[in-house]
Amino acid sequence: MPLNKEIQPGDNDELTRERLQATFDTQQMAAALWGSDLARKRRELAKKVDKLTVLHDSKDMSFMTREEKLSENARKVVQMFAHVADIVEDPSDDAEMFHLSSNAIGHEGHPFGVHFVMFIPALKAQADDEQREKWLMPALGLQLIGTYAQTELGHGTNLRALETMATFDKATDEFVIHTPTVTALKWWPGSLGKSSNHAVVSANLIIDGKSYGHHNFMVQIRDENTHKPLKGITVGDIGPKMAYNASDNGFLGFDHHRIPRRNMLMRHAKVDKNGVYTKPPHAKIGYSAMVHVRSVMIGHQGMFLGSASTIAIRYSLVRRQGEIKEGSGEVKILDYQTQQHRLFPQLARAYVFMFAGKEVRELYQKVLSDMEKGETTLLADLHALTSGLKSVVTHLCVAGMEQCRMACGGHGYSRASGIPEIWGVAVGGCTYEGENMVMLLQLARYLMKAVKETKKGKSLGRLVDYLLLPQDRHSLIGRVPQGEYGPHLAAFEHIARRQIFKVADELTKLQDKGMSKEIAWQKKAVELQRAARLHTRFYLAACFHRKVQSVVDGRIREALADLYHLHLNYELLDMVNYALEDAYLKADQVDFIREDMYRLLETIRPNAISLVDAFEFSDRELRSVLGRRDGHVYENLYKWAKESELNRADVLPYFDKYLKPMMLAARQRSNI
Ligand SMILES: CC/C=C\C/C=C\C/C=C\C/C=C\C/C=C\C/C=C\CCC(=O)SCCNC(=O)CCNC(=O)[C@H](O)C(C)(C)COP(=O)(O)OP(=O)(O)OC[C@H]1O[C@@H](n2cnc3c(N)ncnc32)[C@H](O)[C@@H]1OP(=O)(O)O
Numbered sequence: 001m002p003l004n005k006e007i008q009p010g011d012n013d014e015l016t017r018e019r020l021q022a023t024f025d026t027q028q029m030a031a032a033l034w035g036s037d038l039a040r041k042r043r044e045l046a047k048k049v050d051k052l053t054v055l056h057d058s059k060d061m062s063f064m065t066r067e068e069k070l071s072e073n074a075r076k077v078v079q080m081f082a083h084v085a086d087i088v089e090d091p092s093d094d095a096e097m098f099h100l101s102s103n104a105i106g107h108e109g110h111p112f113g114v115h116f117v118m119f120i121p122a123l124k125a126q127a128d129d130e131q132r133e134k135w136l137m138p139a140l141g142l143q144l145i146g147t148y149a150q151t152e153l154g155h156g157t158n159l160r161a162l163e164t165m166a167t168f169d170k171a172t173d174e175f176v177i178h179t180p181t182v183t184a185l186k187w188w189p190g191s192l193g194k195s196s197n198h199a200v201v202s203a204n205l206i207i208d209g210k211s212y213g214h215h216n217f218m219v220q221i222r223d224e225n226t227h228k229p230l231k232g233i234t235v236g237d238i239g240p241k242m243a244y245n246a247s248d249n250g251f252l253g254f255d256h257h258r259i260p261r262r263n264m265l266m267r268h269a270k271v272d273k274n275g276v277y278t279k280p281p282h283a284k285i286g287y288s289a290m291v292h293v294r295s296v297m298i299g300h301q302g303m304f305l306g307s308a309s310t311i312a313i314r315y316s317l318v319r320r321q322g323e324i325k326e327g328s329g330e331v332k333i334l335d336y337q338t339q340q341h342r343l344f345p346q347l348a349r350a351y352v353f354m355f356a357g358k359e360v361r362e363l364y365q366k367v368l369s370d371m372e373k374g375e376t377t378l379l380a381d382l383h384a385l386t387s388g389l390k391s392v393v394t395h396l397c398v399a400g401m402e403q404c405r406m407a408c409g410g411h412g413y414s415r416a417s418g419i420p421e422i423w424g425v426a427v428g429g430c431t432y433e434g435e436n437m438v439m440l441l442q443l444a445r446y447l448m449k450a451v452k453e454t455k456k457g458k459s460l461g462r463l464v465d466y467l468l469l470p471q472d473r474h475s476l477i478g479r480v481p482q483g484e485y486g487p488h489l490a491a492f493e494h495i496a497r498r499q500i501f502k503v504a505d506e507l508t509k510l511q512d513k514g515m516s517k518e519i520a521w522q523k524k525a526v527e528l529q530r531a532a533r534l535h536t537r538f539y540l541a542a543c544f545h546r547k548v549q550s551v552v553d554g555r556i557r558e559a560l561a562d563l564y565h566l567h568l569n570y571e572l573l574d575m576v577n578y579a580l581e582d583a584y585l586k587a588d589q590v591d592f593i594r595e596d597m598y599r600l601l602e603t604i605r606p607n608a609i610s611l612v613d614a615f616e617f618s619d620r621e622l623r624s625v626l627g628r629r630d631g632h633v634y635e636n637l638y639k640w641a642k643e644s645e646l647n648r649a650d651v652l653p654y655f656d657k658y659l660k661p662m663m664l665a666a667r668q669r670s671n672i
């Protein structure tokens with residue numbers, strides 16, 4: 001019985017031979033990746049989507065205009081909800097719904113994108129019971145379409161500078177929502193431009209001339225029946241983007257638009273009819289929808305990198321180019337060491353990002369249930385962790401996907417590969433939900449506070465306990481038996497701790513010389529974001545370790561351990577300068593790490609296809625000609641190209657309009 005459950009009759013023989021080499025069962029590996037329950041649900045829902053033709057793309061999205069894309073995905077999302085009860089076990093399970101949407105719709109966006117990922121989480125966390133009844137139930141029941149309108153044309157990062165105003169009018173018990181300047185226009189919210197009829201709007205709360213900072217308000221923006229903007233509201237689409245073009249990211253302006261007082265989300269902060277303001281239990285509790293998205297992004301980004309790795313690795317087993325030994329025939333490009341070195345570390349990252357995504361969701365759920373009881377102690381830890389992971393994971397995913405694209409040569413540049421689209425969506429993640437550099441500095445703030453606590457002999461939280469441990473002067477890598485690669489993990493810890501303390505000391509020195517805290521921070525900002533990155537990379541490595549240790553099945557643990565060890569070697573080499581600065585690592589140890597990495601590339605090679613098959617992306621979900629499960633790439637590339645709109649006629653009008661007259665004129669001139 002083959003251990004790779006993907007083998008099917010009619011497959012490309014090359015891939016079948018590869019799949020027969022697997023040392024583990026792919027479905028068991030899928031269970032380790034997704035969790036056994038979700039893996040089973042994904043498999044079942046993919047089969048159901050395959051049978052439901054109303055959910056299939058009417059043509060490849062690459063050949064559509066933006067309006068066609070919006071219309072196509074609106075059609076599919078409506079069909080998806082119409083059939084949801086027959087496809088998924090629990091429509092209230094975000095993870096299951098995300099995978100359904102990934103199969104049926106893809107990642108280019110649809111009218112309910114922000115509705116589910118931000119609008120509903122904002123209502124769940126910030127609306128009081130009466131408000132939940134009024135908006136959350138209809139939102140879950142698809143009676144309205146919502147978005148999250150926070151960013152403005154002039155400000156996205158610095159939320160304290162948002163200009164939209166919500167002025168309380170005691171006489172009418174209403175808020176007056178107003179856009180005072182062009183820079184105050186809401187700008188970017190997903191599905192705002194043409195699809196949504198409601199928005200959670202961030203605006204400065206003003207009572208009796210005093211500003212209480214920005215709060216969230218429910219605003220109906222379009223008529224439920226005609227879909228026309230309501231009086232006092234201007235709304236539209238902001239235009240095409242790098243990718244994500246089936247989403248109508250929009251702009252929104254208010255001209256003294258009135259809403260009832262009870263439209264301010266009042267689970268935590270409140271305003272009564274006399275204009276008396278009650279503070280929330282935590283100043284940043286209103287930021288919870290952002291923390292929610294950051295926490296889901298980690299696993300999703302891992303999945304994007306997993307998709308790109310699947311495409312590039314499968315294709316690298318079909319593509320033959322050049323000979324290693326003269327006269328012995330062309331080899332599969334995955335047999336080149338450089339190709340393995342390009343791709344396997346990306347595969348390992350995809351795995352660990354998915355594991356980290358699972359851990360961080362568990363912490364988010366805990367914090368959410370604490371918040372429900374007014375308990376906010378873990379919010380700062382969660383904010384720090386999600387800020388760092390969001391930034392490091394999106395950055396590495398995009399870099400990794402670019403390696404996957406280049407590893408596919410020319411065909412990687414074609415949209416038929418599927419990589420340009422996923423890359424375009426993933427790269428947006430470096431910016432949305434908090435620009436990466438800004439979020440790294442948020443984590444750095446937390447780390448600097450942690451150093452202060454450490455100096456008092458205390459720990460700020462579980463994530464920074466390691467700061468209390470003493471620094472070793474020299475690494476044991478290559479000096480003791482490898483075992484479970486403990487010295488490698490210790491090196492990550494050492495590098496992070498050293499950078500964190502180093503920059504904290506530098507900040508103190510600058511302040512001791514009389515520099516203000518803020519200016520000192522600016523002088524050390526690059527070093528601070530480095531500390532945040534190193535801390536996060538240590539967290540990721542430790543997370544991989546926890547996962548490998550938790551696996552019971554020996555064959556799965558062994559295959560995962562190979563990936564984990566590769567990850568440790570590759571990432572350490574990527575940041576080796578930090579370990580050389582204080583001679584923690586010696587040159588011979590760096591060589592040892594390199595040689596061990598090359599050994600692991602060879603060890604992983606026979607399992608490569610099964611490690612990507614274990615993601616269990618269906619062909620429909622992958623939307624890639626190069627990454628097809630059956631490996632029949634070339635004939636399908638030709639078929640795909642023939643679908644190009646340019647091939648609808650042998651001669652297109654621009655030839656007769658421009659090129660032909662020019663050539664005729666040129667010929668006439670040369671005849672003269
Ligand atoms: C049908 C389908 C069904 C289901 C689908 C399911 C799932 C689909 C999932 C995914 C879809 C995939 C892709 C999605 C595609 C598109 C994108 C979607 C959404 C993107 C939306 C957005 O981008 S919304 C806008 C986001 N904006 C930001 O992130 C702004 C960033 N800026 C900030 O967060 C803040 O301004 C700041 C943090 C930078 C600074 O804030 P502020 O000035 O207020 O604070 P200070 O810096 O002064 O810090 C003061 C202290 O507060 C602490 N702090 C800050 N933030 C938080 C927080 N969030 N929580 C806790 N504590 C916080 C800070 O650390 C300081 O603490 P001190 O102790 O140091 O004082």
Ligand SMILES: Cc1cc2nc3c(=O)[nH]c(=O)nc-3n(C[C@H](O)[C@H](O)[C@H](O)COP(=O)(O)OP(=O)(O)OC[C@H]3O[C@@H](n4cnc5c(N)ncnc54)[C@H](O)[C@@H]3O)c2cc1C
Pocket residue numbers: 114148149150151154155156157158187188189190244249428431432433434435436437438441
């Ligand atoms: C695809 C996409 C979807 C989006 N969806 C939504 C949505 O649904 N709702 C919504 O409200 N918004 C949405 N946004 C907006 C998004 O959240 C913001 O673009 C993002 O938060 C970054 O803010 P900004 O554009 O103001 O960047 P800026 O803050 O202007 O960043 C520009 C540069 O300045 C630097 N910078 C800024 N501040 C600092 C600082 N304090 N320290 C150091 N460097 C700094 C940044 O690092 C960056 O290099 C979306 C954006 C995109 C791209």
